[in-house]
Amino acid sequence: MAFLDNSGDIILDAVLTDTGRMRMAKGDGSFKIVKFALGDDEIDYSLYNKDHASGSAYYDLEILQTPILEAFTDNAASMKSKLVSNPRTNIMYLPILKLNEVWESGASARHSDGVFYIAVDTASETALSQDTSAANIPGILFGVDTSDGGGGYIRVDQGMDTSELSPASPLGPLQTEAQYVIEIDNRFGQICTKDGDLQSYSFVDDDNIAYYNLAWGTSDVVSKIGSTTATNQVIAGPRGTKSVFKIQAALELNTSNYFFTTLGSTITLADADGSATSYYSIDSSIRITGLTTGYRMDIPCRFVKRV
Numbered sequence: 001m002a003f004l005d006n007s008g009d010i011i012l013d014a015v016l017t018d019t020g021r022m023r024m025a026k027g028d029g030s031f032k033i034v035k036f037a038l039g040d041d042e043i044d045y046s047l048y049n050k051d052h053a054s055g056s057a058y059y060d061l062e063i064l065q066t067p068i069l070e071a072f073t074d075n076a077a078s079m080k081s082k083l084v085s086n087p088r089t090n091i092m093y094l095p096i097l098k099l100n101e102v103w104e105s106g107a108s109a110r111h112s113d114g115v116f117y118i119a120v121d122t123a124s125e126t127a128l129s130q131d132t133s134a135a136n137i138p139g140i141l142f143g144v145d146t147s148d149g150g151g152g153y154i155r156v157d158q159g160m161d162t163s164e165l166s167p168a169s170p171l172g173p174l175q176t177e178a179q180y181v182i183e184i185d186n187r188f189g190q191i192c193t194k195d196g197d198l199q200s201y202s203f204v205d206d207d208n209i210a211y212y213n214l215a216w217g218t219s220d221v222v223s224k225i226g227s228t229t230a231t232n233q234v235i236a237g238p239r240g241t242k243s244v245f246k247i248q249a250a251l252e253l254n255t256s257n258y259f260f261t262t263l264g265s266t267i268t269l270a271d272a273d274g275s276a277t278s279y280y281s282i283d284s285s286i287r288i289t290g291l292t293t294g295y296r297m298d299i300p301c302r303f304v305k306r307v
Contacts, residue, residue, distance in 0.1 A: 003042075003067035015071040018206050039079030042069045074207075084294045086174060093160045093237065095175045097290060097297045100155040100234045100242070107152045111139025115283075115300040116154060117269075118143045118189060120249035124279070124306045125151065127271045137272055143189065143249025143303070146196035153194050153246045154299060156288055157225060159239035168228040169238040176240040177290035179215040180222060184286050186210035187259060188303050189247040193220045198248060214243070221245045243288060253282075253303055260305060269304065278307040 004013060014036070016024065024031040043066055052058040101109040111117050119125045120143045128140045129151070142151030158177045182191055191199045191212045199221060201210040216222045225239040233239070252259060260280035267281045282303045289296040 002070040004070050006068045007065055013068065013071040015073050018073055021073070037079055038083040039081055040083060041079060041081050042066060080296060082294045082296075088172075088174065093162050093165065095158055095160050095171065095177070095240060095290075095293055095295065097156050097158050097177075097288065097295050098161060098234050099297075099299065100157045100232075102234065103155055103232045106138045108155045109138040109152070110300075111137065113139070113302075115139065115302045116141055116152070116247075118247050118249055118301060118303045119151070120144070120253040120303055120305045124304060127277060127306055128269075129272050137270075141247055143247060144254065146192050146246045146248050148195045150196070151246070153244055154286070156243045156297070156299075157233070157235050157239065158241050158243075158290060158295075159225065159235035160237035161235050162237045165237040166228075167230070167233070167235070167237060167239060171238045171240045174292065175238075177292050177295075178217075178222075178241065179213065179291045180243055181289045181291060182212040182214060182221075182243070182245070182286065183209050183288075184212075184247070185284050187250060188253060188282060188284055189249050191221070192246050192248045194244050194246060195220070196246065196248075199245075216241055247286070247301070249303065253305065257305070264303075266307065267304070279304040280307060 047062040048060050050059050116139050118141045122144050125142045186204050186208050199212055202213045204210045214221045225242050264282035268276050269279045271277050286299040
C-alpha cells in the first residue's frame with residue numbers, strides 16, 4: 001500500500017479485482033468490465049474550510065490535494081467506504097448499522113473483552129455456561145449448540161440514529177436495508193439463524209472469505225425492526241431492518257487444533273464458575289454490509305477451545 005501525490009492533478013488509479021484478473025487471463029475475448037466501485041477512505045471532509053481568507057475557491061483545496069491511496073487488489077482491505085448515489089437532495093441524516101447489545105440481557109452483548117467469543121466444542125460450551133441451554137457470560141456464542149436458546153447471538157440494527165426524528169417516522173426505500181452481505185472466514189465458521197438453521201453462502205473468494213447474501217423476506221436472518229418504542233433499542237430515530245445470527249464453528253476447529261496452533265495463540269479465560277482456564281484462541285472478524293446504503297461495519301470475534 002502506498003499514497004500517490006495529488007498536488008493539484010486529478011488522478012485515476014484503477015485495478016482489476018482478483019476475479020477480473022482471472023477472467024482477463026483466459027484470453028478468449030470474453031473479458032468485459034461491467035461493474036466498478038468508487039471509495040473515499042483517505043478523505044477527511046473536516047478539512048473543508050468555509051472561512052478560508054482567500055475565498056470560496058480555497059474552501060475545499062486541502063481536500064482536493066489530499067494524497068490518494070494507490071489502488072490495490074486485496075478485496076478484504078480495499079475501499080471500506082464505498083460511495084453511493086442518492087437522488088434526494090433534502091436528506092439531513094443517513095442510516096447506519098449499530099450493534100444492539102441491550103435487546104436481550106446477556107444474549108446479544110459482547111464479552112467484557114469487547115469481542116464475541118465462539119466456543120467451538122461442547123466442552124468449551126459447558127465450561128463457559130452454567131448449563132447448556134443458555135450462556136451466562138455475555139458475549140459467549142455456542143458454535144456447536146446453535147439451537148434457539150443455545151448461547152448468545154449477534155444482532156445488528158439499522159436506521160437513523162438521531163433524536164431529531166421520531167422512531168415512528170418510516171424510512172424510505174432508499175434508506176431501508178433490504179439485503180445484507182455478511183463476510184466470514186470460511187475456515188472458522190458459518191453463518192446460521194438464531195434457531196440454528198445454516199445459511200448458504202454465495203461464494204468463497206481466494207482469501208477463504210465466504211460471502212452470504214441475505215435478504216429480507218428470503219432469509220430468517222433479516223427482518224424488520226418495527227418497534228417505535230425506546231425499550232431495548234439502540235437506534236434513536238426511524239428504524240429499518242435488523243440482522244440476527246449465530247456462528248456455527250467449522251468442523252476443523254471442533255475436531256483439530258491445527259488452525260489454533262498455526263494461526264492462533266493461547267489465552268486465559270474465566271469460566272462460568274469463575275476459574276481461570278487456558279483456551280486456544282483465534283482472533284477474526286465478521287463484516288456486514290448493507291447493499292442499499294453501502295454502510296459497513298466489522299464485528300470482532302474470537303474462536304476459543306478449552307486446552
